[in-house]
Amino acid sequence: MHVIDVPASTPYRVHIGTRLLEASGGIIASACGGAQAAVITDSNVGPLYADIVADSLKAAGYAVCVFTFEAGEEHKRADTLLAALEFLAEHELDRNDVVVALGGGVTGDLGGLAAALYMRGIKLAQMPTSLLAMVDSSVGGKTAIDLEAGKNLVGAFWQPRVVIADIGCLGTLTPEQFADGCGEVVKHGVIADPDLFAALEQTPPTLQLLMTNLARVEAIVARNIEIKRDVVAQDEREGSVRKLLNFGHSIGHAIEACAAFTIGHGNCVAAGMCAITRAAIAEGACDPDVIDRLTGLLEACGLMTTSPYSAEELFACALHDKKRHGDSIDLVIPRRIGACSIENVSLDAFRILIEEGLAS
Ligand SMILES: NC(=O)c1ccc[n+]([C@@H]2O[C@H](COP(=O)([O-])OP(=O)(O)OC[C@H]3O[C@@H](n4cnc5c(N)ncnc54)[C@H](O)[C@@H]3O)[C@@H](O)[C@H]2O)c1
Numbered sequence: 001m002h003v004i005d006v007p008a009s010t011p012y013r014v015h016i017g018t019r020l021l022e023a024s025g026g027i028i029a030s031a032c033g034g035a036q037a038a039v040i041t042d043s044n045v046g047p048l049y050a051d052i053v054a055d056s057l058k059a060a061g062y063a064v065c066v067f068t069f070e071a072g073e074e075h076k077r078a079d080t081l082l083a084a085l086e087f088l089a090e091h092e093l094d095r096n097d098v099v100v101a102l103g104g105g106v107t108g109d110l111g112g113l114a115a116a117l118y119m120r121g122i123k124l125a126q127m128p129t130s131l132l133a134m135v136d137s138s139v140g141g142k143t144a145i146d147l148e149a150g151k152n153l154v155g156a157f158w159q160p161r162v163v164i165a166d167i168g169c170l171g172t173l174t175p176e177q178f179a180d181g182c183g184e185v186v187k188h189g190v191i192a193d194p195d196l197f198a199a200l201e202q203t204p205p206t207l208q209l210l211m212t213n214l215a216r217v218e219a220i221v222a223r224n225i226e227i228k229r230d231v232v233a234q235d236e237r238e239g240s241v242r243k244l245l246n247f248g249h250s251i252g253h254a255i256e257a258c259a260a261f262t263i264g265h266g267n268c269v270a271a272g273m274c275a276i277t278r279a280a281i282a283e284g285a286c287d288p289d290v291i292d293r294l295t296g297l298l299e300a301c302g303l304m305t306t307s308p309y310s311a312e313e314l315f316a317c318a319l320h321d322k323k324r325h326g327d328s329i330d331l332v333i334p335r336r337i338g339a340c341s342i343e344n345v346s347l348d349a350f351r352i353l354i355e356e357g358l359a360s
């Protein structure tokens with residue numbers, strides 16, 4: 001069992017361990033209080049875990065209602081959000097009550113935004129069940145839904161009161177879903193922690209590792225949450241160092257958009273990290289060893305290391321990125337494993353970097 005405190009504008013605690021679904025009611029009651037808990041979950045996670053969480057919440061004294069929406073990024077949208085908000089109103093949740101977002105990053109983002117908006121904000125407990133949600137989206141307070149015009153275009157910063165990550169939930173992910181979460185794990189190693197990166201090279205995180213060494217996976221998740229905590233604690237609203245978390249994402253988002261979101265986010269970020277690293281090496285800005293270590297680790301995780309799209313296709317998609325400011329874009333450039341820097345580059349320079357990143 002690991003406990004990590006996040007010193008956000010509203011501080012909160014992250015609990016990481018096993019059999020935490022069963023213990024969640026008591027943890028949420030002491031962090032949030034309130035009389036009623038609305039569990040927001042999706043159609044894959046709900047049937048697996050919502051009853052266990054609901055029973056635990058009831059045992060802790062809550063009246064419980066469960067809102068289940070159709071799983072998938074295509075449902076992280078305004079109509080689902082509105083249905084969730086109507087559900088909270090129908091069940092007469094008030095400002096002292098709590099929303100429990102139980103699921104992957106889609107559920108965390110949508111449930112978190114519902115909590116941020118309902119009655120101008122009610123308490124939120126994040127219960128991430130995918131690897132990506134545990135190591136990335138459940139911590140840091142970003143919530144969002146997608147628009148036709150692009151991903152995550154409507155959202156709010158809304159900090160959870162508590163995060164509960166039950167590592168046992170990872171056992172029902174497919175190998176592909178587990179691997180997808182590893183993209184962010186490897187990213188954290190490159191931006192902040194050479195020791196984590198080396199440890200992952202020794203023992204790559206896979207579903208197989210979860211079966212044989214659950215404690216190791218728990219330690220990896222906990223270290224990743226610490227890294228994300230340390231970054232967001234310095235910069236809650238992405239004015240400066242939080243941008244480091246976008247390593248691999250400018251090109252990764254372009255790959256995602258070119259693929260019309262049919263390739264997982266982690267896979268796209270993996271290929272994006274490799275491309276920007278190749279470009280940084282071509283520019284003489286990065287230690288040349290980094291690319292072999294990076295591709296080796298990503299392949300061991302089962303992730304892709306090259307873009308399925310051409311530089312021209314990616315650049316066209318990248319122009320729609322919301323992180324672009326006018327004629328320039330903030331890029332995270334790797335220097336060596338454990339050290340990256342943020343550079344504002346012109347769109348012309350970005351196009352050249354994409355070409356260099358796809359060349360070798
Ligand atoms: N808020 C943030 O800071 C932040 C950061 C990164 C990503 N995100 C968002 O997170 C989303 C991606 O997250 P994701 O990959 O978890 O997607 P997801 O929530 O769609 O989960 C992936 C799939 O796994 C299923 N699933 C989740 N947990 C499961 C479990 N334990 N057992 C069986 N199936 C399970 C889901 O139902 C879904 O089908 C994107 O929408 C992205 O924009 C947000």
Ligand SMILES: [Zn+2]
Binds near residue numbers: 249265269
């Ligand atoms: Zn990401």
